[in-house]
Amino acid sequence: MAAGERDVSEVVLKGTTVTASEAASRSAVLKRLRLTDTIFHGLTRTAALTVLALLSGVIIALVIGAAPALGTFGFSFFFDETWNPVTEKFGALAPIYGTLVTSAIAMLIAVPVGLMVAFFLTELCPMVLRRPIGIAIELLAGIPSIIYGIWGLFVFAPFLQQHVQPFFIDTFENVPLLSTLFAGPPYGIGMFTAGLILAIMVLPFVTSISRDVFDAVPPVLKEAAYGVGCTTWEVFRYVVLPFTRVGVIGGFMLGLGRALGETMAVTFVIGNAHHVSASLFAPGTTISASIANEFTEAVGDLYTSSLIALGLILFFITFCVLAMARYMLMRLEKRVG
Amino acid sequence: MADSSIASANSPLYAGRRRRNAIAKGLALAATIFGLGWLVLILGILLYKGIGGLSLSVFTEMTPPPGSAGGLLNAIAGSLVMTILAVLIGTPIGVLAGTYLAEYGRHDKLSSVVRFINDILLSAPSIVIGLFIYEIMVAPMGHFSGWAGAVALAVIVIPVVVRTTEDMLTLVPDTLREAAASIGLPRAHMIVRIAYRAAQAGIVTGILLAIARISGETAPLLFTALNNQFWSMNMNAPMPSLPVVIFQFALSPYEEWQKLAWTGALLITVTVLALSIIARSLTSARKSS
Numbered sequence: 001m002a003a004g005e006r007d008v009s010e011v012v013l014k015g016t017t018v019t020a021s022e023a024a025s026r027s028a029v030l031k032r033l034r035l036t037d038t039i040f041h042g043l044t045r046t047a048a049l050t051v052l053a054l055l056s057g058v059i060i061a062l063v064i065g066a067a068p069a070l071g072t073f074g075f076s077f078f079f080d081e082t083w084n085p086v087t088e089k090f091g092a093l094a095p096i097y098g099t100l101v102t103s104a105i106a107m108l109i110a111v112p113v114g115l116m117v118a119f120f121l122t123e124l125c126p127m128v129l130r131r132p133i134g135i136a137i138e139l140l141a142g143i144p145s146i147i148y149g150i151w152g153l154f155v156f157a158p159f160l161q162q163h164v165q166p167f168f169i170d171t172f173e174n175v176p177l178l179s180t181l182f183a184g185p186p187y188g189i190g191m192f193t194a195g196l197i198l199a200i201m202v203l204p205f206v207t208s209i210s211r212d213v214f215d216a217v218p219p220v221l222k223e224a225a226y227g228v229g230c231t232t233w234e235v236f237r238y239v240v241l242p243f244t245r246v247g248v249i250g251g252f253m254l255g256l257g258r259a260l261g262e263t264m265a266v267t268f269v270i271g272n273a274h275h276v277s278a279s280l281f282a283p284g285t286t287i288s289a290s291i292a293n294e295f296t297e298a299v300g301d302l303y304t305s306s307l308i309a310l311g312l313i314l315f316f317i318t319f320c321v322l323a324m325a326r327y328m329l330m331r332l333e334k335r336v337g
Numbered sequence: 338m339a340d341s342s343i344a345s346a347n348s349p350l351y352a353g354r355r356r357r358n359a360i361a362k363g364l365a366l367a368a369t370i371f372g373l374g375w376l377v378l379i380l381g382i383l384l385y386k387g388i389g390g391l392s393l394s395v396f397t398e399m400t401p402p403p404g405s406a407g408g409l410l411n412a413i414a415g416s417l418v419m420t421i422l423a424v425l426i427g428t429p430i431g432v433l434a435g436t437y438l439a440e441y442g443r444h445d446k447l448s449s450v451v452r453f454i455n456d457i458l459l460s461a462p463s464i465v466i467g468l469f470i471y472e473i474m475v476a477p478m479g480h481f482s483g484w485a486g487a488v489a490l491a492v493i494v495i496p497v498v499v500r501t502t503e504d505m506l507t508l509v510p511d512t513l514r515e516a517a518a519s520i521g522l523p524r525a526h527m528i529v530r531i532a533y534r535a536a537q538a539g540i541v542t543g544i545l546l547a548i549a550r551i552s553g554e555t556a557p558l559l560f561t562a563l564n565n566q567f568w569s570m571n572m573n574a575p576m577p578s579l580p581v582v583i584f585q586f587a588l589s590p591y592e593e594w595q596k597l598a599w600t601g602a603l604l605i606t607v608t609v610l611a612l613s614i615i616a617r618s619l620t621s622a623r624k625s626s
Contacts, residue, residue, distance in 0.1 A: 033523045040525035041441055047433030048442070048451045051499060054492060055454045058465065061472035116368035124365055133369065135617065140376045142613045143606060144553020146580050147383065150587045150602050154595075155382050200375050207372065231358035254460060261462025263556040264584065288464045288556070295471075295560045311468040318462055326456050 062315060065308035068301055077309065083274035083290075085299070090306035092313060094274040098191060098284035099314070102266060103259040105195025105280070106202050110259075111252055113199075114206030119236050121207075122214040134211065141204035149268035152197045153189070157269050160196070161188030165281055183279035189271045192280040197265050202255040209251030213244045213332065247332035253325030257318045263288035287314040380606070387603025390596045395604075399568055400582055403591045409601055411568045412582040415483070418570065419562060419578060420552055422487035427494030428544055434495070435502025435540075440528050443507075452503075459496040466492050467557035475561060483569075483576035486562025493554060494547040501543025505536040542616040549612035553605050555580035579605055 069090065070077060080091020117137065121130060165186030172178035217240050225235045241248070271283020272293050285293075287310045298304045394408045401407025434451070442448040470489040475481055509532050517527035533540070563575040564585060583601040586594035 033526065037523040037525040040528070044433045044437035044441055047430045048437040048447065050430055051434050051451050051455050051458065051495065054495065055458055057473065058461070058469045061469045062465070065468070065472050113368045113371060116365045117372050119361075120365035120369045124362055125369075133373065136373055136376055139610060139613065140372070140379075142549060142609055143379065144555070144580065144609060146553060146555045146583055147379065147602050147606050150583065150598060151379055151382060153587060154386075154599075203372055203375075231354055233358040233361035234354065236361070257460050261460075261464065263462065263464045264580075267584075268587070288462060291464055291468065292556055292559055295468075296563065308468055308472070311465050314462055315465045318460075318465075319457060322457050322460050323453075326453060 058315065062308060062312040065305060066312040067305070069305035069309040072302060073306075077306075078313075081274070081276050085303050088300060088302050090302070092287075092306075092310055094276050095285050095287040095290045095310055096313065097276045098194075098270065099260055099286040099288070099317075101191050101280070101284070102195040102198055102270070102286055103256060105192065106198035106259040107252065107256055109196070109199035110202040110206050110255060114203050114255075115210055115248070117203075117207045118210035118214055121211050122240075123232055123236055134208070137204045137207050140200075141208065144264075145201065145262055146264040148197055148201055148265035152193065152265060153268040156197065157188040157193050160193055161186045165192070169281070180278045181280050184281065186281060187271065187283055189269045189283055190281050191270065191277075191284045194266045194270045194284075194286070195280070197269060198259045198262055201262060201265060202259050205255040205258055206251055209254060209329075210244075210248055213247035213251060214240055216247070216332075217243050244332065246328045246335075250325045250328030250332065253321050253328065257322040257325060260321065261288060261314060261318050263292050267292045287311070383599070383603050383606055386599040390600035391603065395597070395600055400566055400577065400586075400597070401593060402566070403589065404593065406593055407597070409579065409582065409597060409604070411565065412577045412579045412601065413604070415562070415565070415569070415577040416552065416579040418572075419483060419487045419490060419558075419576060420548060422484075422572075423490030423494050423551055424544065424548060426488065427491035427547065428498055430491075431495045431498025431543075431547075432502050432540060435499045436506065436528060438499070438503040439506035440524070440532065455496045455499050458492075459500060462556075463493060463554055464556035464559075467559060467561055470557065470561045480573075481561065481563035481575040483562055483572040483574065486558050486576055486578065487572070489557040489561045490551045490554060493551050493557065497547040497550055498540075498543050501546065502536075502540050505539025505543070506532055508539070509535040538619050542619045545612050545616035545619070549609045549616070552612070553580055553609055555584055559584070 073080070073090065077090070077092055078096070079093055080089075081093045082089045082091045083094060084090070121134060121137075125133060165182075165184075165188070168182040169184045169186060172182045221239055221243065222235050225239045230238070266286050267289040270285055270289045272285050272289060273283040274285055274290075275282065277284065291307050291311055295304070295307050298307055394406070395410075396408060396413065397410055398406075398408030399411050400409060434455075438448050438452060466489055470485050470492065474485040474488060478485075513531055513535060514527055517531045518524075522530070558578050558581050562578055562581070564581045565575045565577040567577075569576055579601050583598045583605070586598035586601070589595065
């Protein structure tokens, strides 16, 4: 760019007769323009580098903050269930377990439902309704998590406690594995409720990404499949899904990243108990809920540091999941574009 | 040939395929109704529970001590101040970084790294951002502060703005840039006078979406701005915010507090939904014109 400008100015100076003062003011103007260009380029570059600095800053700050706890407890921090602020003995097993279990419940529900909604929106829904329904689903994604939390605590948890959980407990009482998973008493709050609320929160993410990905399938492919007599479902199952598989999985991972890190909605309904229980109805805790509940009340460096170490673990897990998600979505983009 | 086509129309295989198709379609419809049902349910209950507590005193009175009536004025004011500051800090950085990605270094190695990292930040758990700001601001300063809250929110604003700015600038046709370059406009001027103007609505949309995103954020404020029972405009002191007050009040055993929490929740939701609808109509107006 800079070279181009110089050429232009030289041509102008050669091609026309200009007085010395005009030429001087022209070159002054050009110089100023070039300077502002350089400054602006530098500014935008610095801003771009700030984004990198932010992420490295997050990692460095967490590592430094977590160092005392990880140094004290070593590897046993990851496998210890104890969480005792009085004796200052901390282990991350219960929060890690709770985070994984609630996210798994969420994905088990949100993935099939989200896929079917996306199938409906891209293949079945009448054109007039597509935009409004799409917007409504995206609005669901925009509702702040604290709203899901307060709603979960006052409306959803009591409902589950009175109607759903007793039913599950009674039904599966004599079924071997399931009787452990759905063992009473029905508290209302607990990992099951948290997982369900996470499912509602993740659903719009899974749906809107799947829909975008399905929309990217070249129409020719679908038309060809219809042409040989496939049903709508067969086109979806054997043409659209295989073609978009990478992107769809990327979308799932993005939703999973959200479920893993979700804080407020879970904090309200998880019960904050540092126990690893086989029953899904038992109160538990997740990494983010532990931090949200305890951080301001944490007394002592080791307690604070243990909570930051939890944050570091969460960041590491979500980083891996999100990085994988982005990589997969990028691969699909390359193939389509 | 004719025989086989008639046979296939009535064959069990064909019937099975049609049945599977019908079942799948039915499931898809059910899933959509299920998904939309939650939206209706959540908004309906929110309206029902929140509107009862909505009165003028919510906007004129301070958060009450346990067991008495009051409003949310200090929380609303705190939220507004921190949100505005976060946008003022985060938007310039976000827009400039987005500009770099779309204009100067579209195909750079650096840009692809920044793009990737930005996408990670975009969906990073917000509570981790809170921990980060706690470590770099609250701990060294020795106290919770409104500034720390604003900076934590700004960290959430940046990736949203970077992403939309880049996307919107990429949509600006290159012929506009070439035309500007051909009359000798330096790149910086081309970007500011031509590209920004063409992408204006989209960039504003990004900022609105960022505001919508942070106005409900609770986790990063819990241990940066903390909370404050009283009116406080001192950015160096703990500052109340609507989401944190909702969190505290909802988990309390006092009925008045819980009622205020529902009202606050309604206020936030209405704000967030209004912002995202405005943002959406801005871009769709641009697309159709």
